[in-house]
Each structure stands twice: as structure tokens, then as C-alpha cells.
Amino acid sequence: MTHTSPTAPAAIARLYQDQELRVVDIAARTELSDGQIRAILTDQGIALRRRTTSRVPPEDRPSPADLVTAYDQGASIRTLTQRTGMSYGYIHRALVGAGVRFRVRGGQRPRAVGVRR
Numbered sequence: 001m002t003h004t005s006p007t008a009p010a011a012i013a014r015l016y017q018d019q020e021l022r023v024v025d026i027a028a029r030t031e032l033s034d035g036q037i038r039a040i041l042t043d044q045g046i047a048l049r050r051r052t053t054s055r056v057p058p059e060d061r062p063s064p065a066d067l068v069t070a071y072d073q074g075a076s077i078r079t080l081t082q083r084t085g086m087s088y089g090y091i092h093r094a095l096v097g098a099g100v101r102f103r104v105r106g107g108q109r110p111r112a113v114g115v116r117r
Contacts, residue, residue: 007032013044015083023048056085064094 007030015021015029016037023037030037035105062084062096080091095102 009040009044012037012040016046018043061086062094064098066099067091067094068098068100071100 007010011031012026018022021029021071023034023041027034027037030042038048051096062080066081067084070083071077075083077088077091078087081088084091
């Protein structure tokens, strides 16, 4: 009996096609990156399914109020995407929907010495 490594392309293809696991779930099982899994599947001639749902389950998604609080406390949208796993667009739409007034891009810049405003 031959044992197939879980990172073998054929094993990854079976997980994706037969068990209908998502790329992120296969990546977690095999300790390969999402990109590596996608590349293996593509090299195997497998058409990738479109993502139909968020990677973050609804119960784990941050509330708009939590996002507003974090943004008001100085977190950038990019920082919030990293903390939550949600997309930039999701965070931005949630903040817009909550009526947040956005800061100027780039944050505060240090003033030159001797320059007064």
C-alpha cells in the first residue's frame, strides 16, 4: 500500500474536488499557503471555484460599532483589515455606513523645525 503525502498535488486535488474543501481549509491542513494551494490546483488543470462567502464566519465578524471605536482610537483601515481578517472594502463600507468622518490620508506629518502655523 502506498501512502500519499497530504501535500501531494493529487491529494490536494481530491480535498478540493471530492471533499469540496475551500482553499483556505486545505492550506490550514497542509501548512501550505493559500497561494501555493491555488497554484497546485491550477497546475493540475482544476478550475477554482469563486468565493461565495467571506472567509470570516458571521459570528466572528466585527460589529460596525467596534470598527468605529477602533478607528476613532487611531487604528487605520489597513490595521483593521489585519486585525479582523475582513477586506478593506468591508471595513470602509462599515465605517461609511456608520457615518464616520475619515482622517486625511497619510496621517499627521511632522512639522519642520521653526515653522509655525
